[in-house]
Every structure is written in C-alpha cells, then in structure tokens.
Amino acid sequence: MKSDSTHVIAKIADILEKERQAMIRGDLNILSELTGQKEKLHDALSKSAPLSHSDIVQLKRRAEQNQKMLEAVKQGISSALNRLSSIRDAQKPLTVYGASGQISSLEKADHKSFERRA
Secondary structure, three states, rough: HHHHHHHHHHHHHHHHHHHHHHHHOOOOHHHHHHHHHHHHHHHHOOOOOOOOOHHHHHHHHHHHHHHHHHHHHHHHHHHHHHHHHHHHHOOOOOEOOOOOOOOOOOOOOOOOOOOOOO
16 A cells, blocks of 8 residues: 555656646646646545655645746736737827817827837
C-alpha cells in the first residue's frame, strides 16, 4: 500500500513540474488537462496509505509555487488585456466638450501616428 502512495506522490510531483514548465513556456492550454490528471490522482491518493509529513510538505511546497506562478500569469494576462484595450480605445475618436458645453468628436487624421496613453 505504501508503494501505491509513493507512486501516486511521484506522479503528482511530475504533474506539478509539468504545470510549472507549461506556465514558463506560456503553454496555458495544457493546464486544464493537467488539472484533470491531478484530480484523478487526488482520488487515487485518498484511497492509498496515509502520506508522510515530508511527502505532504513537498507536495504543498510545489503546489504553492505553482499557485504563485499562476497568479502572476493571471496578472500578466490582465495587464496585457488592459493594454490592448487602451490601444483599441486610442483608435476611437476623441470626445471633448466645446465652449458651448456640447460634446464633440475629434477624428484623428492618421491612426498610426497618435496613441493616447492611459
């Protein structure tokens, strides 16, 4: 029974490493597949012998490292989307208020030469 849990722990550690490498490469599509594999191994682990303290610490450390990386990836994607939105908004006509208080749109002559920074 102990060998079963050792085998499952090794597989989980391998998947956590694959997950880390995928995030480093930017291969985010594989993460959902790896999550499915982790869920299956979690079920297998719950049916195996109890884990040692060192095994728990090792898996927890790897999982926490991956969680931090995943949060950084999420923040990076969010920043990129915000930047793309800013660039897209810069292509829209500039809306201003005239002296009479009416809203006016100023069209840009050349979309490539003007970019509004957020």
